[in-house]
Amino acid sequence: MSETVEKTKAPSEPLFSKKNRKLVTDPLSDNNPITIQVLGICSALAITVQVEQAFWMSVSVLFVLVMGNLSISLLRNLIPSRIRIIVQLVVVASLVIIVDELLQAFVPDISEKLSVFVGLIITNCIIMGRFEAFAMGNKPWPSIMDALGNSFGYAWILLLVALVRELFGSGKILGFEIFGNNLPGEESGLYAMGYVNNNMMILPPMALIVVGIIIWVQRSRNKALIEDH
Amino acid sequence: MDTTLDIFVKAIFSENMIFAYFLGMCSYLAVSKTVKTAVGLGAAVIFVLGITIPMNYLLQNYVLKEGALGWLNPEYGLDGAHTIDLSFLSFIMFIAVIASMVQLVEMLVEKFAPALYGALGIFLPLIAVNCSILGGALFMADRQYSTIADATAFGIGSGIGWFLAIVAIAAIREKIRYSQVPAPLRGLGITFILTGLMGIAFMSFMGIEYKNGDKKAETEQVEAPKTSQNIELNK
Amino acid sequence: MAINRDSNGYTFGFAIALVVVVGTILASLSLGLADIKKANAEKKKKMDILSAIGIESTRSTVDGIYDETVLNSFVVDATGNVIEGEKAFSVDVRNQYRNKTIEKADRKYPVFEAKNAEGKMITILPVVGAGLWGPIWGYIAIGEDNETIAGAAFDHKGETPGLGAEIKQSFFEDRWVGEKISVNNEFQPIQVVKDGSGVNEMKVDGITGGTITSVGVGEMMNRTMAVYVKYFNNKK
Numbered sequence: 043m044s045e046t047v048e049k050t051k052a053p054s055e056p057l058f059s060k061k062n063r064k065l066v067t068d069p070l071s072d073n074n075p076i077t078i079q080v081l082g083i084c085s086a087l088a089i090t091v092q093v094e095q096a097f098w099m100s101v102s103v104l105f106v107l108v109m110g111n112l113s114i115s116l117l118r119n120l121i122p123s124r125i126r127i128i129v130q131l132v133v134v135a136s137l138v139i140i141v142d143e144l145l146q147a148f149v150p151d152i153s154e155k156l157s158v159f160v161g162l163i164i165t166n167c168i169i170m171g172r173f174e175a176f177a178m179g180n181k182p183w184p185s186i187m188d189a190l191g192n193s194f195g196y197a198w199i200l201l202l203v204a205l206v207r208e209l210f211g212s213g214k215i216l217g218f219e220i221f222g223n224n225l226p227g228e229e230s231g232l233y234a235m236g237y238v239n240n241n242m243m244i245l246p247p248m249a250l251i252v253v254g255i256i257i258w259v260q261r262s263r264n265k266a267l268i269e270d271h
Numbered sequence: 272m273d274t275t276l277d278i279f280v281k282a283i284f285s286e287n288m289i290f291a292y293f294l295g296m297c298s299y300l301a302v303s304k305t306v307k308t309a310v311g312l313g314a315a316v317i318f319v320l321g322i323t324i325p326m327n328y329l330l331q332n333y334v335l336k337e338g339a340l341g342w343l344n345p346e347y348g349l350d351g352a353h354t355i356d357l358s359f360l361s362f363i364m365f366i367a368v369i370a371s372m373v374q375l376v377e378m379l380v381e382k383f384a385p386a387l388y389g390a391l392g393i394f395l396p397l398i399a400v401n402c403s404i405l406g407g408a409l410f411m412a413d414r415q416y417s418t419i420a421d422a423t424a425f426g427i428g429s430g431i432g433w434f435l436a437i438v439a440i441a442a443i444r445e446k447i448r449y450s451q452v453p454a455p456l457r458g459l460g461i462t463f464i465l466t467g468l469m470g471i472a473f474m475s476f477m478g479i480e481y482k483n484g485d486k487k488a489e490t491e492q493v494e495a496p497k498t499s500q501n502i503e504l505n506k
Numbered sequence: 507m508a509i510n511r512d513s514n515g516y517t518f519g520f521a522i523a524l525v526v527v528v529g530t531i532l533a534s535l536s537l538g539l540a541d542i543k544k545a546n547a548e549k550k551k552k553m554d555i556l557s558a559i560g561i562e563s564t565r566s567t568v569d570g571i572y573d574e575t576v577l578n579s580f581v582v583d584a585t586g587n588v589i590e591g592e593k594a595f596s597v598d599v600r601n602q603y604r605n606k607t608i609e610k611a612d613r614k615y616p617v618f619e620a621k622n623a624e625g626k627m628i629t630i631l632p633v634v635g636a637g638l639w640g641p642i643w644g645y646i647a648i649g650e651d652n653e654t655i656a657g658a659a660f661d662h663k664g665e666t667p668g669l670g671a672e673i674k675q676s677f678f679e680d681r682w683v684g685e686k687i688s689v690n691n692e693f694q695p696i697q698v699v700k701d702g703s704g705v706n707e708m709k710v711d712g713i714t715g716g717t718i719t720s721v722g723v724g725e726m727m728n729r730t731m732a733v734y735v736k737y738f739n740n741k742k
Contacts, residue, residue: 082297083293083296087293123511123512131367132524143359147546149480150547155411156412161409177407246470247466247470250293254467261456360532417604
């Protein structure tokens with residue numbers, strides 16, 4: 043589960059060196075935080091009923107992870123080791139409060155829908171995991187790259203699950219009707235031909251099954267990831 | 272208006288932390304390979320939720336909520352001249368309470384109940400970052416339970432629900448080793464799908480209506496003005 | 507490094523500095539955004555109230571429309587008498603219902619009087635209750651005859667999408683329009699039914715698959731309207 047601390051030692055490497063690019067691309071597939079490292083599932087699944095919520099959740103996580111990795115990395119030589127974890131918690135919690143306040147003030151409707159799940163970014167293991175495993179031992183720039191990579195890895199799984207669930211669960215994407223009108227009495231498009239939304243998709247358990255299937259596909263394509271039970 | 276018992280039963284079954292809200296999934300997936308460790312972690316979660324939810328309830332209602340500081344000076348209360356609203360601090364305060372309580376509980380258990388420490392000890396530090404603990408605190412604040420008894424019932428109920436979920440999945444995972452699971456699905460993949468199927472099973476608790484004295488009283492009051500003629504009409 | 511990072515003094519100093527910095531940032535942010543958040547909440551409430559009489563508004567237009575439409579508001583007690591000196595808009599109806607320390611007889615019931623598009627006087631009443639997963643609430647518009655429902659707008663916190671969450675769709679809200687809350691000045695409960703007989707008076711069809719939420723709507727309607735009928739009777 044936990045990774046070994048990677049050290050970037052080269053004193054003057056270009057900003058987009060191969061190593062730095064790898065920091066971004068790795069978490070997208072072979073080291074995806076959700077499907078491979080199994081981190082940050084808690085807050086991920088509950089808000090994947092609609093693409094819109096998943097999008098805002100991803101943006102919030104991106105903000106918290108980038109800012110957090112940056113500040114931890116800047117402070118890494120100042121933080122007393124004994125209260126390291128508490129300091130990390132304080133940094134995450136404050137960033138999450140900032141995100142929550144901003145959402146409440148500027149996109150109140152979204153903030154209402156995400157409800158307590160914004161707060162749960164604090165215990166999103168991806169964030170604490172990256173602070174501890176990467177930002178504590180690396181310079182600010184690679185830390186930002188690492189944060190970007192991990193939050194994109196998190197975001198695309200989230201958006202994919204949300205896309206599947208919204209499309210088959212309510213026949214819409216971002217509220218836009220894909221399969222036609224579903225109002226009783228005035229059906230059009232596919233609904234007029236007898237198509238019915240799969241209400242199952244909207245219910246919580248299907249999020250797990252969709253993620254399970256994504257893992258299945260991913261591991262069939264990359265045999266190296268297969269576990270032996 | 273749920274009674275305390277309702278809140279307790281709902282928290283265990285229909286509003287199960289794992290199956291309805293996916294809270295605490297990280298440790299749920301990581302520590303569910305054998306039943307023995309699952310029982311340990313599950314018990315620790317019940318324990319910590321049972322302690323931190325009432326603590327955070329007091330914090331929420333006497334410090335953080337808008338006007339909650341009214342007991343210090345009526346001026347700070349809801350109707351006072353300088354209403355104080357500290358609710359923006361709730362995330363940071365809840366997580367601080369949880370982290371310090373976990374630490375405290377760990378020390379106390381180690382000192383006074385070494386046997387229990389042997390069983391729970393290694394799991395306690397894991398719990399500070401278990402989403403179900405913070406999630407429980409946030410749900411408690413969100414749902415505005417009106418008494419500390421309700422909040423405690425919710426805390427312990429959620430813990431028991433989490434315990435049930437992790438022990439059940441651990442038992443299944445122990446057995447599934449002998450099954451022919453497709454190779455790419457082994458381990459994580461099949462656990463996700465199993466949890467989903469278990470979630471569907473748990474959804475059958477959703478339709479249960481928790482009839483209770485309190486609700487009855489309200490309905491009776493509503494129906495009181497009915498005349499006998501009306502009742503027949505309704506039939 | 508000159509400073510010993512593991513000394514107690516340094517650890518304390520760091521912790522204090524961190525708390526001060528974080529506290530300052532968060533407090534100033536919260537204070538700075540407080541007005542916007544409060545305005546957001548008020549606008550949302552005004553939009554909900556207006557939607558009960560079929561007026562759709564956006565966050566930017568709601569204030570003006572609300573001031574033009576809602577002419578009068580006051581608070582009544584559980585026996586239907588007006589309480590002087592209470593502001594209807596600031597009564598937290600959900601807290602009145604959920605807080606077990608407020609006696610049923612002491613609950614406050616806000617009333618909003620508005621003019622609809624045809625210039626008729628409509629009374630808008632808030633309702634709150636419990637659905638399957640969490641709170642549900644809504645605003646009910648009562649027509650000039652003081653007994654017929656002229657409009658309804660429901661909302662919810664987290665009902666099952668596609669099932670219970672459908673209570674906020676217009677097809678369900680419209681089923682309430684035309685029902686009467688009282689017959690011969692006596693309160694009359696409206697039944698939520700499953701058998702499709704909801705076209706009759708005093709009956710409303712529930713939502714298939716959303717039974718508990720629909721029943722919750724019925725419960726909150728009847729519990730609240732039983733009180734407001736007393737107010738309408740006093741008024742007549």
